[in-house]
Amino acid sequence: MRKEQNELLTQSASETPGGSLLRQFWQPVALARELTGDRPLVSVRVLHESLILFRNEDGKLGLIDRNCAHRGADLSYGRLEDGGVRCPFHGWLFDIEGQCLEQPAEPFETTFCHRIKLKNYPVEEHNGIIFAWMSDEPEQPFLSLACFDAPEPWTFAFKGLVECNWLQALEVGIDPAHASFLHRYLVDDDPTAGYGQQFRDVADMSNIPVTQLLRVYPRPEISVDETSFGLRLTAIRYLSEHQVHVRVTNQVFPQAIVIPMSRSMSITQWHVPIDDVSCYWYAIFTSIGDPIDQQKMYEQRTQLYELPEYRSKTGKHNNYGYDPLEQRTRTYTGMGDDINVHDQWAIESQGVIQDRTKEHLGRSDIGIIRYRRLLQSALANGKPRVAEAHNYSSNEKPVSIDIVLPALDWQSKLSEKLEDLSVQAQNVWAGTS
Numbered sequence: 001m002r003k004e005q006n007e008l009l010t011q012s013a014s015e016t017p018g019g020s021l022l023r024q025f026w027q028p029v030a031l032a033r034e035l036t037g038d039r040p041l042v043s044v045r046v047l048h049e050s051l052i053l054f055r056n057e058d059g060k061l062g063l064i065d066r067n068c069a070h071r072g073a074d075l076s077y078g079r080l081e082d083g084g085v086r087c088p089f090h091g092w093l094f095d096i097e098g099q100c101l102e103q104p105a106e107p108f109e110t111t112f113c114h115r116i117k118l119k120n121y122p123v124e125e126h127n128g129i130i131f132a133w134m135s136d137e138p139e140q141p142f143l144s145l146a147c148f149d150a151p152e153p154w155t156f157a158f159k160g161l162v163e164c165n166w167l168q169a170l171e172v173g174i175d176p177a178h179a180s181f182l183h184r185y186l187v188d189d190d191p192t193a194g195y196g197q198q199f200r201d202v203a204d205m206s207n208i209p210v211t212q213l214l215r216v217y218p219r220p221e222i223s224v225d226e227t228s229f230g231l232r233l234t235a236i237r238y239l240s241e242h243q244v245h246v247r248v249t250n251q252v253f254p255q256a257i258v259i260p261m262s263r264s265m266s267i268t269q270w271h272v273p274i275d276d277v278s279c280y281w282y283a284i285f286t287s288i289g290d291p292i293d294q295q296k297m298y299e300q301r302t303q304l305y306e307l308p309e310y311r312s313k314t315g316k317h318n319n320y321g322y323d324p325l326e327q328r329t330r331t332y333t334g335m336g337d338d339i340n341v342h343d344q345w346a347i348e349s350q351g352v353i354q355d356r357t358k359e360h361l362g363r364s365d366i367g368i369i370r371y372r373r374l375l376q377s378a379l380a381n382g383k384p385r386v387a388e389a390h391n392y393s394s395n396e397k398p399v400s401i402d403i404v405l406p407a408l409d410w411q412s413k414l415s416e417k418l419e420d421l422s423v424q425a426q427n428v429w430a431g432t433s
């Protein structure tokens with residue numbers, strides 16, 4: 001890859017092609033849980049912009065500029081009152097649309113405030129995540145994804161800070177080969193004790209732990225199909241003459257993935273640039289079995305992530321917890337059991353913006369190669385695949401699965417199973433299963 005190409009694909013400031021592409025999609029900007037409590041106001045840094053997100057007394061959300069229109073003081077310290085946020089410097093009051101309502105130090109007769117408006121962006125809340133529309137163009141309808149179809153109790157939302165470019169963070173999610181190495185456990189844990197954890201269940205239609213499948217069969221045959229939502233990746237591991245392990249993951253253009261977590265849960269995850277050298281992942285875990293134990297999921301994740309920044313307690317600052325003895329005896333990385341730490345090490349250690357002029361892609365990198373082509377052509381066209389991405393046909397939803405199938409005719413069995421899964425999900429959520 002040439003240097004200019006790498007820049008084109010990784011930049012996300014508003015004046016860059018990447019920035020304007022990402023702004024044509026709804027962007028996750030906060031977890032709904034961040035806007036609870038006595039003072040529902042958070043500062044948000046997203047796509048190189050500094051904003052505040054707050055709820056007024058009516059519970060309505062506003063996403064507006066962080067710096068006051070008067071003389072630029074920081075509104076994240078503002079007073080939430082009188083239908084908006086009031087700047088503590090001279091008391092200017094702004095509503096959820098950024099309109100200035102009051103300027104209490106100005107003479108009574110002035111109408112100056114009517115002409116003052118801060119930048120604001122429309123926001124929508126969906127199953128625990130607040131999304132913003134950051135383009136001047138009309139808002140697109142929301143993506144039709146299972147994580148939004150599911151009733152809230154069947155979902156759980158969380159996020160995490162990563163200190164590298166968003167594209168690296170996305171690329172690890174479309175790299176089915178890495179799981180056999182980066183997330184290898186030398187010993188299989190009890191699959192029934194892995195609630196809420198990635199790769200801890202057995203594969204569907206088998207009693208083989210996914211950790212074992214990944215460890216024993218490290219050379220997946222990966223195929224990539226272009227779909228109306230983005231890419232579908234199918235990774236096959238031949239277990240014997242009679243059986244194949246199939247893992248289907250999806251890339252939802254431009255910056256999300258839909259992957260299996262266990263037999264009953266999937267993860268939909270977005271990678272959102274803060275700037276070019278840091279990003280957040282936002283995820284909605286979605287169950288097609290029982291409602292999710294949200295308290296347990298929250299406790300598990302806050303063991304690693306520290307609020308309010310959602311920064312990992314194990315990271316670059318403490319060598320990702322690296323322990324050479326553990327690396328010899330228990331895990332491939334020596335960085336503990338949490339796969340989020342493994343992924344974070346992998347992508348942050350590539351450098352804040354990976355220098356792709358120096359890489360050497362192999363055949364197992366096919367997902368990454370195909371995705372970059374897609375992104376590059378969208379950026380070259382200026383007007384990306386918004387229309388397709390927002391109206392893809394309902395029979396082409398990104399469904400993910402991790403399953404063992406008979407080797408004979410596994411393709412048609414897989415199609416049937418994916419179809420069944422979608423129907424099962426709808427029935428479970430409608431309370432009819």
Ligand code: FES
Nearest residue numbers: 068070071087090
């Ligand atoms: S800087 Fe905000 S009111 Fe003056």
Ligand SMILES: [Fe+2]
Nearest residue numbers: 172183339343
């Ligand atoms: Fe990973």
